Amino acid sequence: MVHHQPDLEREIDGLRRYARLLTKNWTDADDLVQECLLRALEKWPRVTQVEDLRRYLFSMLHNLFIDGVRKTGRRGTVVPIESAMTAAPLVRPGNQEHHVELHDLAEGLSALPDAQREVVLLVGLAGFTYDEAADIVDCPVGTVMSRLSRARKTLRHHMDGVPREGALRRQVR
Amino acid sequence: MRKRAGKIAVLVPEALLHAHVDVLLTPARRRAVESAIARDPDLAETVTAWRRQNRGLRKLAALHTPPPMSRDMRYAVQRLKDGRGLRPRNRSTWQIAAAIALMALGTCLWLAGADLSDPDRSGVVLTTSVPGAKPAPPSGVVEATAEGEPAVVRPIPREPAPELAPAKDSARDS
Numbered sequence: 001m002v003h004h005q006p007d008l009e010r011e012i013d014g015l016r017r018y019a020r021l022l023t024k025n026w027t028d029a030d031d032l033v034q035e036c037l038l039r040a041l042e043k044w045p046r047v048t049q050v051e052d053l054r055r056y057l058f059s060m061l062h063n064l065f066i067d068g069v070r071k072t073g074r075r076g077t078v079v080p081i082e083s084a085m086t087a088a089p090l091v092r093p094g095n096q097e098h099h100v101e102l103h104d105l106a107e108g109l110s111a112l113p114d115a116q117r118e119v120v121l122l123v124g125l126a127g128f129t130y131d132e133a134a135d136i137v138d139c140p141v142g143t144v145m146s147r148l149s150r151a152r153k154t155l156r157h158h159m160d161g162v163p164r165e166g167a168l169r170r171q172v173r
Numbered sequence: 174m175r176k177r178a179g180k181i182a183v184l185v186p187e188a189l190l191h192a193h194v195d196v197l198l199t200p201a202r203r204r205a206v207e208s209a210i211a212r213d214p215d216l217a218e219t220v221t222a223w224r225r226q227n228r229g230l231r232k233l234a235a236l237h238t239p240p241p242m243s244r245d246m247r248y249a250v251q252r253l254k255d256g257r258g259l260r261p262r263n264r265s266t267w268q269i270a271a272a273i274a275l276m277a278l279g280t281c282l283w284l285a286g287a288d289l290s291d292p293d294r295s296g297v298v299l300t301t302s303v304p305g306a307k308p309a310p311p312s313g314v315v316e317a318t319a320e321g322e323p324a325v326v327r328p329i330p331r332e333p334a335p336e337l338a339p340a341k342d343s344a345r346d347s
Binding site for chain 1: 187188191192195197219222223225226227229230231232233234235236237239240242243245246249250252
């Protein structure tokens with residue numbers, strides 16, 4: 001399948017927003033996306049021949065993210081959620097409950113390990129299937145399912161206060 | 174199947190529930206899961222929570238307005254619009270040429286056995302300049318030789334050290 005440049009360009013916004021939630025800040029997110037785009041452009045004649053351009057780009061972004069984490073040994077910069085929330089016109093009268101819910105979700109997302117956050121974003125945000133997500137993060141589908149399950153339980157704990165599985169087990173003991 | 178409060182609920186594998194939330198089931202399986210969810214409030218609650226998470230993720234992503242693109246990213250986008258790729262970001266030609274020239278120079282010096290740190294052998298005087306310091310005298314002079322013969326370095330005879338005045342004790346002894 002031959003793709004054209006506008007297909008790649010269309011993915012930029014989605015990649016940037018995905019990378020923003022993955023890295024937790026715009027600086028690292030845009031560095032990742034920029035590097036991803038440059039690599040795609042360098043490999044352009046070959047990139048046009050890939051079967052699924054979107055998956056290819058997300059896979060490239062994943063590899064760059066992992067490389068970055070390994071190289072710097074850091075887990076991303078933690079940005080206070082308040083600053084992110086106040087930057088957007090979300091706080092409006094009558095929308096407080098919605099705001100709190102998103103705040104809790106963002107907090108839970110930040111608390112997730114990178115691997116779980118990545119999977120929950122690939123599936124829940126980017127809309128990839130489990131097979132595609134497994135291909136992107138280069139691990140078995142079973143691992144993706146297990147990461148997704150754990151991530152959703154943690155997020156639910158943050159959003160609804162539902163105890164996580166581990167916490168439940170500890171209570172029973 | 175499991176019993177809950179007098180009702181019989183169907184045990185649905187968690188993977189199927191996830192797939193249901195992520196709209197990845199075939200119509201037949203989706204109907205089966207939906208009927209199981211309808212009979213089990215716990216399952217329904219879980220599915221609702223996970224759907225809310227997915228909606229929340231999309232809202233969070235939309236919430237963060239991307240900052241203006243950096244110059245490099247704009248450049249990449251422009252290249253895309255132009256329908257051009259990029260040349261691999263290898264080192265530029267002059268950098269490669271300079272690296273090769275330096276390597277060749279180093280190899281030549283090594284083969285010639287030149288030791289830049291020994292002025293008597295190399296005929297080259299390496300000095301460092303310190304502001305305000307008196308320059309060190311050269312340690313040797315390269316003599317002109319016939320063509321084809323190796324250069325001869327003649328050391329400059331050093332001036333004898335000035336005689337020191339005899340020590341007071343020795344003067345007294347004598």
